[in-house]
Amino acid sequence: MELLLVLGVPFAGGIVLAFWGHRRFAPELNSGMSLLTLLAAAGLTTRIIADGPILVWNETFFVDSFNVFLVALTAFVAFTTSLFSRPYMRIEAHTGRLSPDRLRLYHSMFQMFSFTMLLALLTNNVGILWVAMEAATLTTVLLVSLYRTPASLEAAWKYFILCGVGIAQALFGTILLYFAAEKVLGSGGTALLWTHLNEVKGALEPTVLGLAFVFLLVGYGTKVGLVPLHNWLPDAHAEGPTPISAVLSGLLLNVALYAVVRAKVLVDGALGTHFAGNLMMGFGLLSVVVAAFLLSRQKDIKRLFAYSSIEHMGLMTFAFGMGGALATFAGLLHMTVHSLTKSAIFFAVGHAAQKSGTQIMADIRGLIESNPTIGWGLMIGSLAILGMPPFGVFTSEFMLLTAAMHQQPWATPFLLAALGVAFAAIFGKVQPMVFGTATAKRLPHPPALIPVFAHLAIVLLLGLYIPPYLAGWYRQAAALIG
């Protein structure tokens, strides 16, 4: 029942807003739909925690503690983003950057995007997972080019082509997976169901699965934004409307990584070696290091934080690749805190850019003077994402580094150096933006700052104290991933 609501509400929202998305009340309707989704997701989560994994509707949907945790996170961030987008999109419409038609497209696609991500998370069918991931790309392509500027068109085109090619690789990987599974499970519907695959993973043909994983990692890895497949990511983040940057960074990348991790579980079972993990560690480490060094060269504030997302996705990929209870726990925690912190930063950045009328960092100055809450939001968010102690990112990075020290000591210097470089780059750029002499103007609508501080408060809380049920939940999920 809750599951039906979790998927049905955003889908219905997408259709309703396709008609009414340009009305005055559309932003509130959008938030209302997201709130309903969140409530349904919360209901689903409590049920899974109480009753354990469920498998419903002819085994079409499968919910265990790993994906229900991401469902809750996705619904939550989608809701807060819809709160943030209310004043943000009104200001954009007010300044004439968006016509009513585009506003309608935006609201409709926002809900559809939530729907495709939740579908990707909840489905039991590896093929449908692929279909939903592709649909998630399609729903966001037109949002990236929403402003129809040359740069945004270019970004959307790049996003479309690169992710299209990437996702085609993932389809080939899925075909290979089905090919191996068909030998064991027989042809027909069941051979792509994850629950069935997981039961027989030891019997699957290792060479085929190895090859399949390479394709799946490259394919979904393109969407995770792993170096060297990351080219689309900074452009899409910088040129699209800021609420979309927030959900891309906070949610889509997570969902793509979820697909990779699900595949890894199967491949590990079939191969019995650490092949999949090694590949993930390699790509992860490369992403962390390359992204950290590219940070200092950025001039656009949204590109800066897009590169920071690549860095953090690299960290998570590395953690899941390393495997083991501690590293996986750290990876899951990092997924949570990164989503919350990064979307909070994008909320603050969005309003800061609107106030200054530019995304170029050199022209944004003195936020603390013109609007202290935006200024502090950006400062605290940046400190949190850089892994400063009381925040949750510190906890997860500390756990990750401890695990790395034990299991892969060679990698720790690279990780530490990259984190240091990232700190210097981001802090050096954020500091003058927050504390310089003010240049900003007034906004026609009051900015939405509650989501920023709500997110940062949760991240702070997770840094100081992880509630036992949450820790138990992470542990359960970590045990599933292995």
Place this chain on the structure above:
Amino acid sequence: MNLPLSSQLINLFAALLLLLAFAMLTQRRILSLINLFALQGFVLALSTGVVAYSTQQTHLYYSALLTLILKVLLLPWILHRLIRALNVRWDVETLIDIPATMLIGIVLVIFAFNLAAPISQIAGTITKSTLGIATACILLSFLMMITRRKAVSQVIGFLAMENGLFFAATSATYGMPMVVELGIALDVLVGTFIFGVFFFHIRETFESLDIHHLEKLKEH
């Protein structure tokens, strides 16, 4: 070697697909490119039909029908309308000249056969020998996407790659489960529509469909 008629036919169609992939790689005119793409879809549908007939897999008939409707009729029709509306019938410029592209293509085919060899060995389908060709088609379409400059030809390359993937699915496993195939078809269709919308935006903004306009966003 005495092969039954059906597998001889399948091999013939596979060879035709590879030939068409090369033809698309070298074709300069966009109109002919769309016709070649439609022809490729037609051969694909025929070969799927033969596989369905010889193996008695009824769901493959539906896939063949789906391919016929989507890739032979609907998509080429959309593309034809698009290029008429946009008036982009001119010759395609390529980044690398045609003979060099052909040579790279041949190397890719050899690589594809090597890649597919271990998989086709364990495949139990009558179509296992065509898996190499399917992989080659995917790689050739990929090459086409890389070497073309016009947005339309990049899209045709993308769709041709999907053809190759579909062929791979048929030859390795007699096709994916129906629900997945329907989902993929839906995605391809929606994708093509979005591409169409996109062309108009690109055209409005740059007054050309040449994607070298889309190379401004570089690292500074």
